[in-house]
Amino acid sequence: MHIPDGFLDPRVAGLFWLGSGVAIGLAVRRARGELGDERTPLLGVVAAGIFAAQMLNWPIPGGTSAHFVGGAFAGILLGPSLGVLAMTAVVTIQAFVFGDGGIVALGANLFAMAVVDVLVGYALFRACRGVHETGAAAIAGWGAITVSALVVGLGVGFSSAFAYAVGTTVPIMVVGHALLGLVEGAITAAVYGYVADARPDLVLGRSADEAAAPEVGA
Amino acid sequence: MSARVLPTRPWVRRALLCLLVLVLFAPVFGWASGVVGYAEPLENAAHAAGASGAASAPSGLLSGYGVAGLDGPVGTLAAAALGTLLTLGVALGAGRLLER
Numbered sequence: 001m002h003i004p005d006g007f008l009d010p011r012v013a014g015l016f017w018l019g020s021g022v023a024i025g026l027a028v029r030r031a032r033g034e035l036g037d038e039r040t041p042l043l044g045v046v047a048a049g050i051f052a053a054q055m056l057n058w059p060i061p062g063g064t065s066a067h068f069v070g071g072a073f074a075g076i077l078l079g080p081s082l083g084v085l086a087m088t089a090v091v092t093i094q095a096f097v098f099g100d101g102g103i104v105a106l107g108a109n110l111f112a113m114a115v116v117d118v119l120v121g122y123a124l125f126r127a128c129r130g131v132h133e134t135g136a137a138a139i140a141g142w143g144a145i146t147v148s149a150l151v152v153g154l155g156v157g158f159s160s161a162f163a164y165a166v167g168t169t170v171p172i173m174v175v176g177h178a179l180l181g182l183v184e185g186a187i188t189a190a191v192y193g194y195v196a197d198a199r200p201d202l203v204l205g206r207s208a209d210e211a212a213a214p215e216v217g218a
Numbered sequence: 219m220s221a222r223v224l225p226t227r228p229w230v231r232r233a234l235l236c237l238l239v240l241v242l243f244a245p246v247f248g249w250a251s252g253v254v255g256y257a258e259p260l261e262n263a264a265h266a267a268g269a270s271g272a273a274s275a276p277s278g279l280l281s282g283y284g285v286a287g288l289d290g291p292v293g294t295l296a297a298a299a300l301g302t303l304l305t306l307g308v309a310l311g312a313g314r315l316l317e318r
Contacts, residue, residue: 001258001260002260003260007264007269028316031313031316032316032317035313035314035316035317036317037225039313040310040313040314040317041224041225041227041230041310043309043310043312043313044224044306044307044309044310044313045230045233045234045237045306046309047305047306047308047309048237048302048303048305048306048309049233049236049237049240050305051301051302051305052237052240052241052244052298052301052302053240055240055244055247055248055283055294055297055298055301056240056243056244056247057247057248057250057251058247058251059247059250059251059253059254060254066258085309085312085313086309089305089308089309089312090305093301093304093305093308094301097279097280097301097304098279098280098281098282098283098297098301099280099281099282100283149259152260153263156260156263156264156267156269157267161267161269162263162264162267162268162269163267163268163269165266165267168263168266168267169263169266169267172259172262172263172266173259173260173263175259176258176259176262176263177259180259198229199229202229
């Protein structure tokens with residue numbers, strides 16, 4: 001999912017920087033009112049947990065491998081603003097310290113994993129939680145990663161390095177991540193279910209924090 | 219880490235223990251995914267569109283989730299531990315700064 005440098009045309013990379021800059025800026029503004037002695041440690045722990053979980057590449061026989069991305073999980077547990085901040089920390093550290101994802105491409109990687117994955121996951125969860133809460137977490141994890149893959153497929157597909165083969169890149173990204181996303185959905189649901197059982201007060205919408213978490217608006 | 223930055227509530231201690239377990243698993247998963255061969259859909263898309271050679275070499279202090287001089291699982295473990303601590307520190311620090 002992490003786009004290296006050289007894959008995106010400068011104008012495409014610039015558009016992604018613009019989009020992620022606006023969204024992260026809005027998230028920072030809205031997060032100010034939400035942070036405190038309860039939510040700030042949760043922000044740190046969720047970000048660190050997602051970094052560590054992303055290092056676990058699940059081997060899938062047939063020569064592929066996938067790792068948990070975690071944007072939807074961050075959005076569900078922390079709400080959209082803090083979720084965007086947590087994923088921004090993870091993706092930025094991965095690029096600058098670990099060389100995972102390029103520096104020019106960082107705007108695109110932030111847009112896909114720290115903005116789209118978080119906000120789509122949060123929106124799907126909110127839309128479906130009335131039917132079944134854990135099921136909603138699974139759908140959020142699966143759906144959000146698939147939409148993020150579509151964004152990456154469009155980004156590289158409209159770049160010269162990929163010969164503008166958007167008709168090739170989009171199906172490969174969307175179908176690939178729709179299948180791998182089943183693992184993402186299962187992990188999102190399992191960890192969400194565990195946290196909701198163990199500490200329902202930490203989960204957004206299970207406590208007075210509901211009012212501090214506005215609807216998706218970024 | 220001071221109690222002000224990260225309060226030592228029971229849930230925080232449990233969460234830190236979970237982080238430690240995830241870090242300890244990193245070398246195991248690294249080895250297992252190496253056995254099946256690591257390829258993400260983006261790499262497959264790059265191959266299909268002929269973009270394989272376009273990517274520049276990754277740069278970063280701990281490129282490729284390893285540590286120079288520490289081969290194999292030990293390097294992966296060290297990278298996982300350093301990265302997890304760094305992420306915890308950066309996210310906590312940013313959160314505390316924004317509280318003001």
